[in-house]
Amino acid sequence: MSRVSVRNLWMEYPGQVVLERVNLDIASGEFVVLLGPSGCGKTTFLRLLLSMERPTRGQILLDGEALPGEPGPDRGVVFQRYSVFPHLTVVENVILRLEFASSPLFGKLFGAARRRAIAEADRVVAAVGLDAARDKYPAQLSGGMQQRLAIAQSLIGKPKLLMLDEPFGALDPGTKLQMYELITRLWRDEKMTIFMVTHDLKEGFTLATRVLTFDKVRIDPQAQGAYGATITYNLPLTPRRPSPAPPGAAS
Amino acid sequence: MPSRIINRRPGRAGLVLAGALPFVLAIICYFVFSALRQADNPNDKLLPGVTALGRAIYAAAIVPDVRTGQIQLWADTLSSLRRLGLGLAAATLLGLVFGVATGVVPYLRAGLSPFIAVLSMIPPMAVLPILFIVFGLDELSKIVLIAVGVTPFLIRDLALKVGDLPNELLIKAQTLGASTWQIILRVVLPQIAPRLIDGVRLSLGPAWLFLISAEAIAASDGLGYRIFLMRRYLAMEIILPYVAWMTLLAFLMDWVLRRISRRLFPWLNAPET
Numbered sequence: 346m347s348r349v350s351v352r353n354l355w356m357e358y359p360g361q362v363v364l365e366r367v368n369l370d371i372a373s374g375e376f377v378v379l380l381g382p383s384g385c386g387k388t389t390f391l392r393l394l395l396s397m398e399r400p401t402r403g404q405i406l407l408d409g410e411a412l413p414g415e416p417g418p419d420r421g422v423v424f425q426r427y428s429v430f431p432h433l434t435v436v437e438n439v440i441l442r443l444e445f446a447s448s449p450l451f452g453k454l455f456g457a458a459r460r461r462a463i464a465e466a467d468r469v470v471a472a473v474g475l476d477a478a479r480d481k482y483p484a485q486l487s488g489g490m491q492q493r494l495a496i497a498q499s500l501i502g503k504p505k506l507l508m509l510d511e512p513f514g515a516l517d518p519g520t521k522l523q524m525y526e527l528i529t530r531l532w533r534d535e536k537m538t539i540f541m542v543t544h545d546l547k548e549g550f551t552l553a554t555r556v557l558t559f560d561k562v563r564i565d566p567q568a569q570g571a572y573g574a575t576i577t578y579n580l581p582l583t584p585r586r587p588s589p590a591p592p593g594a595a596s
Numbered sequence: 597m598p599s600r601i602i603n604r605r606p607g608r609a610g611l612v613l614a615g616a617l618p619f620v621l622a623i624i625c626y627f628v629f630s631a632l633r634q635a636d637n638p639n640d641k642l643l644p645g646v647t648a649l650g651r652a653i654y655a656a657a658i659v660p661d662v663r664t665g666q667i668q669l670w671a672d673t674l675s676s677l678r679r680l681g682l683g684l685a686a687a688t689l690l691g692l693v694f695g696v697a698t699g700v701v702p703y704l705r706a707g708l709s710p711f712i713a714v715l716s717m718i719p720p721m722a723v724l725p726i727l728f729i730v731f732g733l734d735e736l737s738k739i740v741l742i743a744v745g746v747t748p749f750l751i752r753d754l755a756l757k758v759g760d761l762p763n764e765l766l767i768k769a770q771t772l773g774a775s776t777w778q779i780i781l782r783v784v785l786p787q788i789a790p791r792l793i794d795g796v797r798l799s800l801g802p803a804w805l806f807l808i809s810a811e812a813i814a815a816s817d818g819l820g821y822r823i824f825l826m827r828r829y830l831a832m833e834i835i836l837p838y839v840a841w842m843t844l845l846a847f848l849m850d851w852v853l854r855r856i857s858r859r860l861f862p863w864l865n866a867p868e869t
Contacts, residue, residue: 416771418773422771424768426762428764429768431863432787441769445772445773445782449775449777450777451781452782482862495768498772502771
């Protein structure tokens, strides 16, 4: 289960309100796409979901509990860039989650434990289609392959939420289509809740089960920062493909 | 053959030839002027000829000293390299610990970085008298001088590099469940290690400077001690080979560090496929 509730959320910086009065309920297993113009607060909202920042007012609940104050393994993320570790090969990047979990002192596994971790990682690497590149460094991968790696790296920890911050923004159209297929398949298999920020309307409506748009509803021409953005549209989409699992029936 | 000079490139042999040319010219120049001066005055001390140089090198590098029984050049080299190595090792260790700590932990950064910024402005040579008073005239004061001179630069260089790491990577590591310690060990250290080696390479020049200065002022052996001692006798035939030898040592250290960096960090220049 990974139900997200947002209660009267405000995000203010000195002299500027970025988000105001955000209220939201997202059922487990939704694919939520956040749309809106640049600077409308959708990325800020994603950062709040990740606990990269704390809201000035209100709260975000994950399965009824307040979010922890810092990023953690319950919420995975794929950024547009810098999502993978350049000094590790594909497999090493993917086993990192397992190494962090079971080796507090060294953050590294050795011997049989490492072989078991690699076997598990290989399954995930294969699931994102990177088996042929498993021993390469990120610099040797194309942009699309790097994003696949970033997704695999997050998936192995089975996070409740997966945050995607314009993950396909830097990819060419053909690669984007492949990535749509991949992320849809993984979302369906893993039954995660996904939040994705994008500029691309078509992309948003292709992938989402729910589209959220952020915009300012009040504007003070004398003080542009006086009012913040909020959710202006909250559109549930009728899935054109079979739903992964009806909400509630997953467990 | 392209007509513009910017499009003309030397081949393999051309590269070697062009690279060797200045060295050959400098050596030829030296011996021409040396021969001219020797012809003028056979007792000239300033530009010794091949025989004088050869005899001095033989005496310094091959025959044991009559008084000490040691081969002078090797004994000097060993003492100097020991001081240099210990000083640089201490500086590297301190630089790494404080650089990473101030780069990663905001509270340590807030507390320490203004202090380190001011410390790094103290001219190291100005504290040399203090070091001599506190640590005595022996090995320790020289090692400390090198460490004092190099450490602040390494700390600031590494802290900057840690600050330059994309924030996304640190967030990503946290979403993979990493603790602060695990982030330092698996994310920060491996990525700044190449910069540490580069920092040490850049510090080689200052380190030699501090070494030779300290040896010139108070020492009983070492490369810097020797050339300043020989100055009293105008013994250019010893000073010149010593300078060339120190240059070679510094160059080799730099080269070895560069090789280590390439060997240890294959991801830095992994071949594209």
